[in-house]
Amino acid sequence: MLSWSIAGALIASSLAVAGTPAAATTGRLISVTALHTYATRADVDAALTTDKFDPGTDRYGVRTYRLVYRTTDPTGRPTTASGLVALPINDEPRLRTVSFGHGTSIYKLDAPSTSDDVFLIGPALTFASAGFAAVAPDYLGLGVGPGPHPWMDVPSETTASLDLLRAARTFTARQGRQLARDVYASGFSQGASAALGLARALQSGADPYFRAVAVAPISGAYDFRHAEIPALFTPAVHPVLASAYTTYLLSAFDRLHDIYPYPGYVFRSPYVDLPELFDGTHPGEEILMALPPSIDDLLTPRGKAMLLHPTGRFADALAELDSVCTDWTPRMPVRLYYSPGDEEAVNANTEHCHATLGAPTVDVGVDTDYNGFVHEGSEVLGVPEVTRWFTALSS
The missing domain is CATH 3.40.50.1820 (Alpha/Beta hydrolase fold, catalytic domain)
Known part of the structure:
Protein backbone atom coordinates (compact mmCIF):
# COMPACT_ATOMS: atom_id res chain seq x y z
CA MET A 1 0.00 0.00 0.00
CA PHE A 224 -7.69 -3.94 7.35
CA ARG A 225 -8.89 -5.49 10.57
CA HIS A 226 -8.80 -9.18 9.65
CA ALA A 227 -6.24 -9.36 6.83
CA GLU A 228 -3.90 -6.37 6.68
CA ILE A 229 -3.23 -5.70 10.38
CA PRO A 230 -2.45 -9.34 11.24
CA ALA A 231 -0.13 -9.51 8.22
CA LEU A 232 1.86 -6.56 9.55
CA PHE A 233 3.12 -8.86 12.31
CA THR A 234 4.31 -11.54 9.87
CA PRO A 235 7.06 -11.80 7.23
CA ALA A 236 4.36 -11.31 4.59
CA VAL A 237 4.86 -7.53 4.87
CA HIS A 238 8.27 -5.91 4.62
CA PRO A 239 9.24 -5.17 8.26
CA VAL A 240 10.21 -1.51 7.79
CA LEU A 241 7.07 -0.86 5.76
CA ALA A 242 5.07 -2.59 8.49
CA SER A 243 6.49 -0.03 10.93
CA ALA A 244 5.60 2.79 8.58
CA TYR A 245 2.04 1.64 7.95
CA THR A 246 1.42 1.01 11.62
CA THR A 247 2.64 4.45 12.66
CA TYR A 248 0.63 6.15 9.91
CA LEU A 249 -2.51 4.22 10.82
CA LEU A 250 -2.31 4.86 14.54
CA SER A 251 -1.35 8.52 14.26
CA ALA A 252 -3.96 9.33 11.57
CA PHE A 253 -6.75 7.45 13.35
CA ASP A 254 -5.86 9.00 16.71
CA ARG A 255 -5.96 12.47 15.17
CA LEU A 256 -9.41 11.75 13.78
CA HIS A 257 -10.93 9.33 16.30
CA ASP A 258 -8.93 9.75 19.56
CA ILE A 259 -8.02 6.06 19.88
CA TYR A 260 -5.26 6.22 22.53
CA PRO A 261 -4.62 8.49 25.53
CA TYR A 262 -1.01 9.48 24.71
CA PRO A 263 1.70 8.30 22.26
CA GLY A 264 3.67 6.39 24.90
CA TYR A 265 0.61 4.20 25.40
CA VAL A 266 1.20 2.54 22.03
CA PHE A 267 4.75 3.53 20.96
CA ARG A 268 7.93 2.33 22.66
CA SER A 269 10.75 4.68 23.54
CA PRO A 270 12.52 6.15 21.57
CA TYR A 271 9.67 6.18 19.02
CA VAL A 272 7.02 8.08 20.99
CA ASP A 273 7.58 11.19 18.87
CA LEU A 274 7.48 9.30 15.58
CA PRO A 275 3.82 10.22 14.84
CA GLU A 276 4.87 13.88 14.61
CA LEU A 277 6.71 13.05 11.38
CA PHE A 278 3.45 11.93 9.75
CA ASP A 279 2.02 15.43 9.40
CA GLY A 280 2.74 15.79 5.69
CA THR A 281 5.74 18.10 6.00
CA HIS A 282 8.45 15.46 6.24
CA PRO A 283 9.78 13.68 3.12
CA GLY A 284 9.80 9.91 2.98
CA GLU A 285 13.59 9.79 3.28
CA GLU A 286 13.45 11.49 6.68
CA ILE A 287 10.70 9.20 7.93
CA LEU A 288 12.35 6.00 6.76
CA MET A 289 15.56 6.97 8.53
CA ALA A 290 13.59 7.38 11.77
CA LEU A 291 11.61 4.12 11.60
CA PRO A 292 12.46 1.09 13.74
CA PRO A 293 13.51 -2.07 11.91
CA SER A 294 10.38 -3.96 12.88
CA ILE A 295 6.91 -3.52 14.31
CA ASP A 296 7.95 -5.29 17.53
CA ASP A 297 10.51 -2.55 18.16
CA LEU A 298 7.83 0.06 17.54
CA LEU A 299 4.91 -0.96 19.75
CA THR A 300 4.30 -1.40 23.43
CA PRO A 301 2.40 -4.54 24.48
CA ARG A 302 -0.71 -2.36 24.80
CA GLY A 303 -0.17 -0.98 21.31
CA LYS A 304 0.17 -4.46 19.85
CA ALA A 305 -2.95 -5.64 21.70
CA MET A 306 -4.91 -2.65 20.47
CA LEU A 307 -4.02 -3.44 16.86
CA LEU A 308 -4.71 -7.15 17.04
CA HIS A 309 -7.84 -6.84 19.18
CA PRO A 310 -9.38 -3.44 18.39
CA THR A 311 -12.26 -2.16 20.48
CA GLY A 312 -14.31 1.00 20.85
CA ARG A 313 -13.63 3.91 18.52
CA PHE A 314 -10.73 2.13 16.85
CA ALA A 315 -12.86 -0.89 16.01
CA ASP A 316 -15.61 1.38 14.69
CA ALA A 317 -13.16 3.28 12.48
CA LEU A 318 -11.75 0.05 11.06
CA ALA A 319 -15.26 -1.21 10.36
CA GLU A 320 -15.99 1.98 8.43
CA LEU A 321 -12.78 1.55 6.44
CA ASP A 322 -13.53 -2.09 5.61
CA SER A 323 -17.15 -1.37 4.71
CA VAL A 324 -16.25 -0.63 1.08
CA CYS A 325 -16.50 -4.37 0.45
CA THR A 326 -19.23 -5.32 2.93
CA ASP A 327 -22.14 -2.90 3.17
CA TRP A 328 -23.36 -2.46 -0.40
CA THR A 329 -24.25 -4.44 -3.49
CA PRO A 330 -22.82 -2.87 -6.64
CA ARG A 331 -25.23 -2.44 -9.55
Whole structure:
Protein backbone atom coordinates (compact mmCIF):
# COMPACT_ATOMS: atom_id res chain seq x y z
CA MET A 1 0.00 0.00 0.00
CA LEU A 2 2.80 2.42 0.56
CA SER A 3 2.60 3.44 -2.96
CA TRP A 4 5.10 5.97 -1.99
CA SER A 5 7.07 4.58 -4.92
CA ILE A 6 9.36 6.67 -2.87
CA ALA A 7 9.52 4.18 -0.05
CA GLY A 8 10.24 1.25 -2.32
CA ALA A 9 13.12 3.08 -3.96
CA LEU A 10 14.64 4.11 -0.66
CA ILE A 11 14.45 0.64 0.88
CA ALA A 12 15.65 -0.99 -2.30
CA SER A 13 18.58 1.27 -2.47
CA SER A 14 -3.87 27.42 3.70
CA LEU A 15 -6.23 27.69 1.53
CA ALA A 16 -8.85 26.94 4.20
CA VAL A 17 -12.30 28.36 3.45
CA ALA A 18 -14.48 30.00 6.09
CA GLY A 19 -17.76 31.78 6.34
CA THR A 20 -19.99 29.92 3.86
CA PRO A 21 -21.99 26.76 4.36
CA ALA A 22 -20.24 23.61 3.11
CA ALA A 23 -23.29 22.44 1.18
CA ALA A 24 -23.24 25.59 -0.93
CA THR A 25 -19.59 25.37 -1.89
CA THR A 26 -18.50 21.75 -2.26
CA GLY A 27 -17.04 21.09 -5.66
CA ARG A 28 -16.70 24.77 -6.46
CA LEU A 29 -13.63 25.47 -8.57
CA ILE A 30 -11.18 27.94 -7.02
CA SER A 31 -8.19 27.93 -9.35
CA VAL A 32 -6.59 26.17 -12.29
CA THR A 33 -2.88 25.83 -13.00
CA ALA A 34 -1.75 24.47 -16.36
CA LEU A 35 1.00 21.91 -15.76
CA HIS A 36 2.29 19.97 -18.76
CA THR A 37 1.48 19.48 -22.42
CA TYR A 38 2.35 16.16 -24.03
CA ALA A 39 1.65 17.32 -27.55
CA THR A 40 1.55 13.95 -29.26
CA ARG A 41 0.93 10.32 -28.49
CA ALA A 42 4.68 9.79 -28.81
CA ASP A 43 5.27 12.31 -26.03
CA VAL A 44 2.91 10.39 -23.74
CA ASP A 45 4.57 7.11 -24.71
CA ALA A 46 7.97 8.52 -23.79
CA ALA A 47 6.78 9.74 -20.41
CA LEU A 48 5.07 6.47 -19.48
CA THR A 49 7.90 4.20 -20.53
CA THR A 50 10.35 6.02 -18.28
CA ASP A 51 8.46 4.40 -15.40
CA LYS A 52 7.71 1.08 -17.10
CA PHE A 53 4.03 1.74 -17.89
CA ASP A 54 2.76 -0.03 -21.01
CA PRO A 55 1.89 2.68 -23.60
CA GLY A 56 -0.16 0.26 -25.69
CA THR A 57 -3.46 2.03 -25.01
CA ASP A 58 -2.16 5.49 -25.94
CA ARG A 59 -3.94 7.31 -28.76
CA TYR A 60 -3.67 11.05 -28.10
CA GLY A 61 -1.49 13.73 -26.63
CA VAL A 62 -2.49 15.00 -23.17
CA ARG A 63 -2.67 18.27 -21.24
CA THR A 64 -2.58 18.25 -17.45
CA TYR A 65 -3.83 20.77 -14.92
CA ARG A 66 -3.93 21.30 -11.16
CA LEU A 67 -7.38 22.18 -9.85
CA VAL A 68 -7.96 23.64 -6.39
CA TYR A 69 -11.54 23.30 -5.24
CA ARG A 70 -13.80 23.49 -2.22
CA THR A 71 -14.74 20.42 -0.26
CA THR A 72 -15.29 19.40 3.36
CA ASP A 73 -13.03 17.95 6.03
CA PRO A 74 -13.88 14.79 8.01
CA THR A 75 -15.99 16.82 10.44
CA GLY A 76 -18.01 18.44 7.65
CA ARG A 77 -16.32 21.84 7.87
CA PRO A 78 -15.44 23.68 4.65
CA THR A 79 -11.89 23.27 3.39
CA THR A 80 -10.04 23.02 0.11
CA ALA A 81 -8.26 20.27 -1.78
CA SER A 82 -6.32 19.87 -4.98
CA GLY A 83 -6.20 17.30 -7.73
CA LEU A 84 -4.89 16.51 -11.19
CA VAL A 85 -7.02 16.67 -14.32
CA ALA A 86 -5.69 15.24 -17.59
CA LEU A 87 -7.51 15.82 -20.88
CA PRO A 88 -6.85 14.20 -24.24
CA ILE A 89 -5.79 16.45 -27.09
CA ASN A 90 -8.50 15.58 -29.60
CA ASP A 91 -11.68 16.99 -31.08
CA GLU A 92 -14.09 15.07 -28.87
CA PRO A 93 -16.42 17.58 -27.18
CA ARG A 94 -17.95 15.06 -24.76
CA LEU A 95 -15.57 13.04 -22.59
CA ARG A 96 -16.09 9.92 -20.55
CA THR A 97 -14.41 10.27 -17.16
CA VAL A 98 -12.09 8.08 -15.12
CA SER A 99 -11.50 8.91 -11.46
CA PHE A 100 -8.26 7.38 -10.19
CA GLY A 101 -7.26 7.31 -6.52
CA HIS A 102 -3.53 7.25 -5.83
CA GLY A 103 -1.79 5.08 -3.27
CA THR A 104 -0.34 6.05 0.08
CA SER A 105 1.76 9.22 0.26
CA ILE A 106 3.23 10.66 3.44
CA TYR A 107 4.77 13.89 2.12
CA LYS A 108 2.31 16.56 0.96
CA LEU A 109 3.98 17.16 -2.38
CA ASP A 110 4.00 13.47 -3.30
CA ALA A 111 0.56 13.87 -4.87
CA PRO A 112 -0.63 13.73 -8.48
CA SER A 113 -1.07 17.49 -8.95
CA THR A 114 2.21 18.49 -7.30
CA SER A 115 4.65 15.81 -8.48
CA ASP A 116 6.29 14.86 -11.75
CA ASP A 117 6.79 11.28 -10.54
CA VAL A 118 5.32 9.16 -13.35
CA PHE A 119 4.20 6.60 -10.79
CA LEU A 120 1.78 9.23 -9.48
CA ILE A 121 0.74 10.82 -12.78
CA GLY A 122 1.09 7.79 -15.06
CA PRO A 123 -2.44 6.48 -14.48
CA ALA A 124 -3.99 9.84 -15.42
CA LEU A 125 -1.78 10.07 -18.51
CA THR A 126 -2.76 6.54 -19.52
CA PHE A 127 -6.50 7.10 -19.19
CA ALA A 128 -6.39 10.52 -20.86
CA SER A 129 -4.30 9.31 -23.78
CA ALA A 130 -6.86 6.55 -24.31
CA GLY A 131 -9.53 9.24 -24.74
CA PHE A 132 -10.95 9.67 -21.25
CA ALA A 133 -10.96 12.75 -19.07
CA ALA A 134 -8.88 11.63 -16.09
CA VAL A 135 -9.28 13.11 -12.61
CA ALA A 136 -6.91 12.17 -9.79
CA PRO A 137 -7.64 13.67 -6.36
CA ASP A 138 -4.72 14.46 -4.09
CA TYR A 139 -7.11 13.79 -1.12
CA LEU A 140 -7.31 16.08 1.90
CA GLY A 141 -4.05 17.43 3.27
CA LEU A 142 -1.94 16.40 0.28
CA GLY A 143 -0.94 18.44 -2.75
CA VAL A 144 -1.71 22.06 -1.85
CA GLY A 145 -4.57 21.24 0.50
CA PRO A 146 -4.26 22.48 4.11
CA GLY A 147 -3.72 20.40 7.23
CA PRO A 148 -2.58 16.82 7.78
CA HIS A 149 -3.86 13.98 5.62
CA PRO A 150 -6.53 11.74 7.22
CA TRP A 151 -5.02 8.50 5.95
CA MET A 152 -7.41 5.65 5.02
CA ASP A 153 -10.46 7.75 5.86
CA VAL A 154 -12.88 6.55 3.19
CA PRO A 155 -15.56 9.22 3.83
CA SER A 156 -13.17 12.10 3.14
CA GLU A 157 -11.54 10.24 0.24
CA THR A 158 -15.02 9.90 -1.21
CA THR A 159 -15.99 13.56 -0.79
CA ALA A 160 -12.62 14.76 -2.11
CA SER A 161 -13.03 12.51 -5.16
CA LEU A 162 -16.61 13.54 -5.83
CA ASP A 163 -15.95 17.24 -5.35
CA LEU A 164 -13.02 17.04 -7.78
CA LEU A 165 -15.39 15.54 -10.35
CA ARG A 166 -17.69 18.53 -9.85
CA ALA A 167 -14.83 21.02 -10.15
CA ALA A 168 -13.53 19.20 -13.25
CA ARG A 169 -16.97 19.45 -14.84
CA THR A 170 -16.86 23.23 -14.38
CA PHE A 171 -13.32 23.42 -15.72
CA THR A 172 -13.96 21.34 -18.85
CA ALA A 173 -17.05 23.41 -19.62
CA ARG A 174 -14.82 26.48 -19.64
CA GLN A 175 -12.68 24.62 -22.16
CA GLY A 176 -15.71 24.20 -24.41
CA ARG A 177 -16.02 20.50 -23.57
CA GLN A 178 -18.36 18.43 -21.44
CA LEU A 179 -17.87 15.58 -19.01
CA ALA A 180 -20.36 12.81 -19.67
CA ARG A 181 -22.41 11.49 -16.77
CA ASP A 182 -20.67 8.13 -16.77
CA VAL A 183 -17.77 7.76 -14.32
CA TYR A 184 -15.33 4.85 -14.35
CA ALA A 185 -13.67 4.52 -10.95
CA SER A 186 -10.27 3.00 -10.29
CA GLY A 187 -7.45 3.41 -7.83
CA PHE A 188 -4.37 1.73 -6.46
CA SER A 189 -3.66 0.63 -2.89
CA GLN A 190 -5.19 3.32 -0.65
CA GLY A 191 -6.92 4.55 -3.79
CA ALA A 192 -8.56 1.16 -4.30
CA SER A 193 -10.73 1.75 -1.23
CA ALA A 194 -11.29 5.34 -2.37
CA ALA A 195 -12.54 4.08 -5.76
CA LEU A 196 -15.01 1.70 -4.14
CA GLY A 197 -16.16 4.48 -1.79
CA LEU A 198 -16.76 6.82 -4.71
CA ALA A 199 -18.65 4.19 -6.71
CA ARG A 200 -20.79 3.38 -3.67
CA ALA A 201 -21.60 7.06 -3.13
CA LEU A 202 -22.52 7.65 -6.75
CA GLN A 203 -24.71 4.56 -6.81
CA SER A 204 -26.55 5.89 -3.75
CA GLY A 205 -27.30 9.18 -5.54
CA ALA A 206 -24.66 11.39 -3.94
CA ASP A 207 -24.60 13.56 -7.06
CA PRO A 208 -27.55 14.38 -9.33
CA TYR A 209 -25.41 14.36 -12.48
CA PHE A 210 -22.61 11.80 -12.22
CA ARG A 211 -23.21 8.04 -12.12
CA ALA A 212 -20.71 5.22 -11.67
CA VAL A 213 -20.76 2.68 -14.48
CA ALA A 214 -17.77 0.46 -13.56
CA VAL A 215 -15.17 0.18 -10.82
CA ALA A 216 -11.75 -1.47 -11.03
CA PRO A 217 -9.61 -1.15 -7.90
CA ILE A 218 -6.03 -2.42 -7.89
CA SER A 219 -4.28 -4.06 -4.91
CA GLY A 220 -6.35 -2.60 -2.13
CA ALA A 221 -6.31 -3.19 1.62
CA TYR A 222 -10.03 -3.92 1.83
CA ASP A 223 -9.96 -5.91 5.08
CA PHE A 224 -7.69 -3.94 7.35
CA ARG A 225 -8.89 -5.49 10.57
CA HIS A 226 -8.80 -9.18 9.65
CA ALA A 227 -6.24 -9.36 6.83
CA GLU A 228 -3.90 -6.37 6.68
CA ILE A 229 -3.23 -5.70 10.38
CA PRO A 230 -2.45 -9.34 11.24
CA ALA A 231 -0.13 -9.51 8.22
CA LEU A 232 1.86 -6.56 9.55
CA PHE A 233 3.12 -8.86 12.31
CA THR A 234 4.31 -11.54 9.87
CA PRO A 235 7.06 -11.80 7.23
CA ALA A 236 4.36 -11.31 4.59
CA VAL A 237 4.86 -7.53 4.87
CA HIS A 238 8.27 -5.91 4.62
CA PRO A 239 9.24 -5.17 8.26
CA VAL A 240 10.21 -1.51 7.79
CA LEU A 241 7.07 -0.86 5.76
CA ALA A 242 5.07 -2.59 8.49
CA SER A 243 6.49 -0.03 10.93
CA ALA A 244 5.60 2.79 8.58
CA TYR A 245 2.04 1.64 7.95
CA THR A 246 1.42 1.01 11.62
CA THR A 247 2.64 4.45 12.66
CA TYR A 248 0.63 6.15 9.91
CA LEU A 249 -2.51 4.22 10.82
CA LEU A 250 -2.31 4.86 14.54
CA SER A 251 -1.35 8.52 14.26
CA ALA A 252 -3.96 9.33 11.57
CA PHE A 253 -6.75 7.45 13.35
CA ASP A 254 -5.86 9.00 16.71
CA ARG A 255 -5.96 12.47 15.17
CA LEU A 256 -9.41 11.75 13.78
CA HIS A 257 -10.93 9.33 16.30
CA ASP A 258 -8.93 9.75 19.56
CA ILE A 259 -8.02 6.06 19.88
CA TYR A 260 -5.26 6.22 22.53
CA PRO A 261 -4.62 8.49 25.53
CA TYR A 262 -1.01 9.48 24.71
CA PRO A 263 1.70 8.30 22.26
CA GLY A 264 3.67 6.39 24.90
CA TYR A 265 0.61 4.20 25.40
CA VAL A 266 1.20 2.54 22.03
CA PHE A 267 4.75 3.53 20.96
CA ARG A 268 7.93 2.33 22.66
CA SER A 269 10.75 4.68 23.54
CA PRO A 270 12.52 6.15 21.57
CA TYR A 271 9.67 6.18 19.02
CA VAL A 272 7.02 8.08 20.99
CA ASP A 273 7.58 11.19 18.87
CA LEU A 274 7.48 9.30 15.58
CA PRO A 275 3.82 10.22 14.84
CA GLU A 276 4.87 13.88 14.61
CA LEU A 277 6.71 13.05 11.38
CA PHE A 278 3.45 11.93 9.75
CA ASP A 279 2.02 15.43 9.40
CA GLY A 280 2.74 15.79 5.69
CA THR A 281 5.74 18.10 6.00
CA HIS A 282 8.45 15.46 6.24
CA PRO A 283 9.78 13.68 3.12
CA GLY A 284 9.80 9.91 2.98
CA GLU A 285 13.59 9.79 3.28
CA GLU A 286 13.45 11.49 6.68
CA ILE A 287 10.70 9.20 7.93
CA LEU A 288 12.35 6.00 6.76
CA MET A 289 15.56 6.97 8.53
CA ALA A 290 13.59 7.38 11.77
CA LEU A 291 11.61 4.12 11.60
CA PRO A 292 12.46 1.09 13.74
CA PRO A 293 13.51 -2.07 11.91
CA SER A 294 10.38 -3.96 12.88
CA ILE A 295 6.91 -3.52 14.31
CA ASP A 296 7.95 -5.29 17.53
CA ASP A 297 10.51 -2.55 18.16
CA LEU A 298 7.83 0.06 17.54
CA LEU A 299 4.91 -0.96 19.75
CA THR A 300 4.30 -1.40 23.43
CA PRO A 301 2.40 -4.54 24.48
CA ARG A 302 -0.71 -2.36 24.80
CA GLY A 303 -0.17 -0.98 21.31
CA LYS A 304 0.17 -4.46 19.85
CA ALA A 305 -2.95 -5.64 21.70
CA MET A 306 -4.91 -2.65 20.47
CA LEU A 307 -4.02 -3.44 16.86
CA LEU A 308 -4.71 -7.15 17.04
CA HIS A 309 -7.84 -6.84 19.18
CA PRO A 310 -9.38 -3.44 18.39
CA THR A 311 -12.26 -2.16 20.48
CA GLY A 312 -14.31 1.00 20.85
CA ARG A 313 -13.63 3.91 18.52
CA PHE A 314 -10.73 2.13 16.85
CA ALA A 315 -12.86 -0.89 16.01
CA ASP A 316 -15.61 1.38 14.69
CA ALA A 317 -13.16 3.28 12.48
CA LEU A 318 -11.75 0.05 11.06
CA ALA A 319 -15.26 -1.21 10.36
CA GLU A 320 -15.99 1.98 8.43
CA LEU A 321 -12.78 1.55 6.44
CA ASP A 322 -13.53 -2.09 5.61
CA SER A 323 -17.15 -1.37 4.71
CA VAL A 324 -16.25 -0.63 1.08
CA CYS A 325 -16.50 -4.37 0.45
CA THR A 326 -19.23 -5.32 2.93
CA ASP A 327 -22.14 -2.90 3.17
CA TRP A 328 -23.36 -2.46 -0.40
CA THR A 329 -24.25 -4.44 -3.49
CA PRO A 330 -22.82 -2.87 -6.64
CA ARG A 331 -25.23 -2.44 -9.55
CA MET A 332 -22.32 -2.01 -11.93
CA PRO A 333 -19.47 -4.21 -13.19
CA VAL A 334 -16.65 -4.61 -10.66
CA ARG A 335 -13.26 -6.21 -11.16
CA LEU A 336 -10.60 -6.56 -8.47
CA TYR A 337 -7.08 -6.40 -9.92
CA TYR A 338 -4.10 -7.78 -8.00
CA SER A 339 -0.61 -9.31 -8.19
CA PRO A 340 0.12 -12.62 -6.43
CA GLY A 341 2.50 -12.33 -3.51
CA ASP A 342 1.82 -8.67 -2.78
CA GLU A 343 4.08 -7.84 0.17
CA GLU A 344 2.22 -4.71 1.23
CA ALA A 345 -1.53 -5.06 0.58
CA VAL A 346 -1.54 -8.81 1.11
CA ASN A 347 -3.72 -10.88 -1.23
CA ALA A 348 -6.06 -11.88 1.59
CA ASN A 349 -7.56 -8.40 1.21
CA THR A 350 -8.60 -9.09 -2.38
CA GLU A 351 -9.86 -12.55 -1.44
CA HIS A 352 -12.05 -10.98 1.24
CA CYS A 353 -13.51 -8.40 -1.13
CA HIS A 354 -14.11 -11.07 -3.75
CA ALA A 355 -15.99 -13.17 -1.20
CA THR A 356 -18.14 -10.33 0.13
CA LEU A 357 -18.89 -8.39 -3.07
CA GLY A 358 -18.87 -11.38 -5.40
CA ALA A 359 -16.69 -9.43 -7.81
CA PRO A 360 -14.30 -11.34 -10.09
CA THR A 361 -10.56 -11.02 -9.53
CA VAL A 362 -8.01 -10.33 -12.25
CA ASP A 363 -4.43 -11.54 -11.82
CA VAL A 364 -2.22 -9.00 -13.62
CA GLY A 365 0.94 -11.03 -13.05
CA VAL A 366 4.05 -10.02 -11.17
CA ASP A 367 6.56 -7.32 -11.98
CA THR A 368 9.19 -6.63 -9.34
CA ASP A 369 11.21 -4.31 -11.56
CA TYR A 370 9.54 -1.31 -9.97
CA ASN A 371 11.81 -0.79 -6.95
CA GLY A 372 11.81 -4.53 -6.32
CA PHE A 373 8.28 -4.58 -4.90
CA VAL A 374 5.38 -6.65 -6.20
CA HIS A 375 2.91 -4.12 -4.82
CA GLU A 376 4.16 -1.12 -6.80
CA GLY A 377 4.54 -3.32 -9.86
CA SER A 378 0.84 -4.19 -9.67
CA GLU A 379 -0.08 -0.57 -10.46
CA VAL A 380 2.23 -0.52 -13.46
CA LEU A 381 0.71 -3.78 -14.71
CA GLY A 382 -2.85 -3.07 -13.67
CA VAL A 383 -3.48 0.42 -15.05
CA PRO A 384 -3.16 -0.57 -18.74
CA GLU A 385 -5.43 -3.57 -18.16
CA VAL A 386 -8.04 -1.42 -16.45
CA THR A 387 -7.79 1.07 -19.32
CA ARG A 388 -8.50 -1.68 -21.83
CA TRP A 389 -11.51 -2.86 -19.82
CA PHE A 390 -12.96 0.62 -19.43
CA THR A 391 -12.44 1.27 -23.15
CA ALA A 392 -14.23 -1.95 -24.07
CA LEU A 393 -17.15 -1.13 -21.75
CA SER A 394 -17.52 2.36 -23.17
CA SER A 395 -17.34 1.35 -26.83
